[in-house]
Amino acid sequence: xxxxxxxxxxxxxxxxxxxxxxxxxxxxxxxxxxxxxxxxxxxxxxxxxxxxxxxxxxxxxxxxxxxxxxxxxxxxxxxxxxxxxxxxxxxxxxxxxxxxxxxxxxxxxxxxxxxxxxxxxxxxxxxxxxxxxxxxxxxxxxxxxxxxxxxxxxxxxxxxxxxxxxxxxxxxxxxxxxxxxxxxxxxxxxxxxxxxxxxxxxxxxxxxxxxxxxxxxxxxxxxxxxxxxxxxxxxxxxxxxxxxxxxxxxxxxxxxxxxxxxxxxxxxxxxxxxxxxxxxxxxxxxxxxxxxxxxxxxxxxxxxxxxxxxxxxxxxxxxxxxxxxxxxxxxxxxxxxxxxxxxxxxxxxxxxxxxxxxxxxxxxxxxxxxxxxxxxxxxxxxxxxxxxxxxxxxxx
RNA sequence: UCCCUGGUAGCUCAGUCGGUAGAGCGUCGGACUGUUAAUCCGUUGGUCGUUGGUUCGAGUCCAACCCAGGGAG
Numbered sequence: 001x002x003x004x005x006x007x008x009x010x011x012x013x014x015x016x017x018x019x020x021x022x023x024x025x026x027x028x029x030x031x032x033x034x035x036x037x038x039x040x041x042x043x044x045x046x047x048x049x050x051x052x053x054x055x056x057x058x059x060x061x062x063x064x065x066x067x068x069x070x071x072x073x074x075x076x077x078x079x080x081x082x083x084x085x086x087x088x089x090x091x092x093x094x095x096x097x098x099x100x101x102x103x104x105x106x107x108x109x110x111x112x113x114x115x116x117x118x119x120x121x122x123x124x125x126x127x128x129x130x131x132x133x134x135x136x137x138x139x140x141x142x143x144x145x146x147x148x149x150x151x152x153x154x155x156x157x158x159x160x161x162x163x164x165x166x167x168x169x170x171x172x173x174x175x176x177x178x179x180x181x182x183x184x185x186x187x188x189x190x191x192x193x194x195x196x197x198x199x200x201x202x203x204x205x206x207x208x209x210x211x212x213x214x215x216x217x218x219x220x221x222x223x224x225x226x227x228x229x230x231x232x233x234x235x236x237x238x239x240x241x242x243x244x245x246x247x248x249x250x251x252x253x254x255x256x257x258x259x260x261x262x263x264x265x266x267x268x269x270x271x272x273x274x275x276x277x278x279x280x281x282x283x284x285x286x287x288x289x290x291x292x293x294x295x296x297x298x299x300x301x302x303x304x305x306x307x308x309x310x311x312x313x314x315x316x317x318x319x320x321x322x323x324x325x326x327x328x329x330x331x332x333x334x335x336x337x338x339x340x341x342x343x344x345x346x347x348x349x350x351x352x353x354x355x356x357x358x359x360x361x362x363x364x365x366x367x368x369x370x371x372x373x374x375x376x377x378x379x380x381x382x383x384x385x386x387x388x389x390x391x392x393x394x395x396x
Numbered sequence: 397u398c399c400c401u402g403g404u405a406g407c408u409c410a411g412u413c414g415g416u417a418g419a420g421c422g423u424c425g426g427a428c429u430g431u432u433a434a435u436c437c438g439u440u441g442g443u444c445g446u447u448g449g450u451u452c453g454a455g456u457c458c459a460a461c462c463c464a465g466g467g468a469g
Contacts, residue, residue: 035431041433042434062431062432089430094430096432099431100432115432116432142430145430147430224430225429225430227429252430254429254430255430256430275430276429276430276433277428279431280428280429280431283434283435284428284435286427286428295425297424297425298424298425299423299425329434333434334434336434340434
């Protein structure tokens with residue numbers, strides 16, 4: 001067993017947990033910085049660890065194309081390749097079914113892509129995705145899914161979801177079976193998560209969950225959200241779906257999101273998140289602060305000698321002015337991307353620390369007040385569970 | 397003094413046969429949710445060196461002048 005989830009406590013529907021993985025422990029609720037190509041852009045592994053990241057993402061599809069699984073395998077896996085010794089979760093390529101819609105064709109067998117690099121034909125079946133993720137040595141691998149575009153009719157969402165469920169069965173069988181044998185492994189180096197699909201149709205979501213429940217996944221993800229739907233639709237799906245997800249296993253909301261989205265999802269029982277937003281927004285000059293998003297490119301900051309966020313304790317805010325950050329951005333200096341990324345990741349990871357501490361304390365109200373500028377929507381239903389405090393609560 | 401080449405948006409430059417001007421960059425603003433993204437979108441922008449002339453109509457053709465660069469002496 002290389003994925004043990006311990007529920008340490010709850011506050012309403014929000015959960016405080018600890019996930020033991022092959023390369024270490026992940027405290028939940030957790031935010032996982034995205035490192036598609038085996039690097040969280042602009043950050044060294046040491047910096048990421050210093051910021052408090054327990055786990056990062058890699059991407060099966062992109063790493064399969066460059067540099068290819070054999071080169072990564074020659075480094076003992078993705079951990080050795082990128083010199084990140086803590087846990088790694090890899091997305092299966094399912095998101096590229098959505099994001100590279102114009103470059104792919106879906107068949108029952110899998111997905112046929114045109115490579116975004118050279119236009120060549122690239123096949124990705126559930127078995128291919130598992131082979132790559134086994135070679136990468138991911139602590140958590142994801143089943144290959146068909147991330148349903150939005151909007152989708154009930155018929156489209158159902159066909160897409162049912163395909164994802166068939167692919168999930170194949171992913172599971174290959175990951176724990178023939179894939180290991182083919183790679184010469186005695187056992188899988190990590191564990192596999194299944195992904196709930198079903199678009200904005202709650203009955204389809206519940207049917208997807210019921211289908212996945214037939215297999216012993218180590219955790220379950222909610223996919224296909226934050227793809228263009230309204231916040232109300234997203235919360236409606238979460239509120240209808242999450243209470244039915246197994247309580248003793250981690251729940252991962254894929255690709256989400258803004259701080260307010262994360263807060264709202266934690267309040268509804270989600271344990272894990274990933275999103276490109278802190279890192280991409282950093283490089284594009286959008287910085288998260290205690291007083292809202294600051295676009296450091298704006299002329300208003302041209303001669304502002306104050307720190308970006310006086311309430312922030314990150315390296316960037318302790319040492320540099322808004323005017324300097326704007327200057328670096330305007331000059332397209334690499335250090336601008338780095339300092340901005342340090343700050344945004346600190347903001348996200350600090351938010352997670354505060355959410356964890358809040359759950360441990362039995363109430364998220366102080367956190368919600370502290371992040372009031374994010375205008376997080378509270379659950380529409382009163383929590384039914386009594387706030388409890390876990391017996392093994394540790395310092396976050 | 398003469399010859400040549402230029403002068404068009406803040407900058408660097410396009411501008412067809414004469415039909416009242418465009419691009420890139422810059423400025424200013426916006427977007428971004430399991431990264432095809434240090435990306436993308438929009439905005440701001442001009443007495444076309446000056447003065448005349450030809451023409452229905454001139455950035456474009458003609459003349460003079462001004463300015464810049466180069467060359468000759």
